[in-house]
Amino acid sequence: MNDLNAKKEEFVKQFEGLESTFSEIKMLMTYYECAILEVKTKLDVLNKEFQANELRNPIETIKTRIKSPASIMEKLERKGFELSIQSIKDNLDDVAGIRVICSFVDDIYKVADMLTNQDDIKILSKKDYIKNPKKNGYRSLHLVVEIPIFLSNEKKPMRVEVQIRTIAMDFWASLEHEIHYKKFSNSNVEAVKQLTECADVIYETDMKMLKIRKNLLDEED
Template identity: 80%
Template sequence: MLMTYYECAILEVKTKLDVLNKEFSANTMRNPIASIKTRIKSPDSIYEKLDRKNLDKTLESVQNNLDDVAGIRIICSFLDDIYSVADMLTSQDDVKELTRKDYIKNPKKNGYRSLHLVIEIPIFLSNEKKGVKVEVQIRTIAMDFWASLEHQIHYKKFENSNVESIKQLTDCADTIYETDIRMLNIRQNLLDNED
């Protein structure tokens, strides 16, 4: 039943995001969200994470200790959309923001950039309302491109890595971030010239 709760929580968050995207589009004639990807951690992945953290392998332990069983990745076109979408989502009165990690302003050492939120959202069951945690990652198309390729090249093994490989990945991430900033500036300049 626990996995059903996580699936329902993803449905709730995705519906909220779809509504926000439609409203934003109606008001501004553009969509801040390019795409939304969802996932539920596999039982093997959950077990492995509990084992790695030396935690009890119980349903209660999963609920209390893991924030990323249910995950949503929001891909935005522009940098400023990331923060707009995050603020629109977390300002809703039934969404509780538990944590926020800004890896855009403070990238990881390998260059990874994304805004990570852990939220709690209520799901309404036949006989109760239950708060469920969902990890939300928000990034640009360019950041997602980099993260997807980095994941294939070198998933979670940077402690034992070749220093030159890490430097090259970081350089690529910096170039992509600079491109995101340039694209945002181009859009802003075009909008300013319309006035």
Template identity: 60%
Template sequence: MEQRKKIFGALDDLMRSPIGDRLRERVFRELSTKEIHDLLQREQKPYKELMAYYQCALMEVETKFRVLNEQFSLAHDRNPIESIKTRVKSLESITEKLNRRNLPFSTQSIEENLTDIAGIRIICSFREDIYFLADCLLEQDDITLIQRKDYIENPKENGYRSLHLIVEVPIFLEHKKKMMKVEVQLRTIAMDFWASLEHKLKYKKDIASDQLTADLKKCADESAALDLKMDAIRKEIEVLKAPEAKAIGREVKHLPGGILNENQ
């Protein structure tokens, strides 16, 4: 495992940095095959460009969500987004995924066959915020929906919940426009809490236990129930605040000019 990490670490360095003699020697010392040598020479520049394009696509989508978050906060006095995380898949992950599918390693193969190279995760306060933000994003005329998987309404067997969207977004380069795919995941805080811990507990651990699986599923269901309860409490608070807001509105309406003087 350590050797594997060293190999892919060297490849990542090579792909993301100018090739120097010392770096080239390190890579070819650890990967002393003609096939890898030829692959790196052939794909280095196109790969770097493609990863940069995916990063640009993430910037475009992230900006869209930040604008929606700001606009929502002005209209509703709260932010629907708790946090935003982005990532571009590592070379190791890309290679492993292509190998699992018996696909060649090339920029064309990556673009045509993998839809989750660029990923953005939106952590929301409430379940309703997820669907609100997703609808707002998909209504934008430069966003094309490629695939939608609703694991909130239809959770995975292990209890995983999230809304997954594969969208295509344009990036504008010096002399052209290029459409790029981005995977969008929208979750509540509770969904993200469960998914993150479940991943840490089970990632690359070959443990088969029906009881552990059942316990994790139970935790997921309890988290989902908590989401629904918090949503209900939020709605109840909004109902209680409504008469107060109307009363304030009536008072302001009857003031001279409808505006409260700063000295009053």
């Protein structure tokens, strides 16, 4: 840990000592912020269109974030990548992140399809942790997309990680994150078992709520 802290300090000093380097990373973070704005705008538009067509919103909330410099450096080090600006561009897909919270499980896939079917969105990776949950029970749909941002004199392709989950899945993930923040270890077998059981109960509830909604819609027809 001390070695990692020393490398972080050295990395930061590089920015302090080289104005051009500091300016470059500041601009890179601005590009990521612009990419988030592009994706969020698309999601807002799709939500409004869905509201007009279906008389309801599939998206409850949209949360955005940019990784902090410390978090970026920690991940580069943990993955064994060089601590450099070029390494950030080449190796990290989640510097810019958007979390989309949906009402129902089927909304997750509808939103994902509506977003990725747009011709200026390129899917770089897709991980379905809903159909294939993680060992501790974590569920969410993860997409890494590439989207162009239009600057004053150029167009730049930028990567954004999009996580789409239900309200219930987000509730579980938030509490699980809090447990990890309190130094919980995955080596604690009993804790992992209990977390998985809670995640399974929450998913079962999600599916029951979806079934109720579908039954009510069938009655209306």
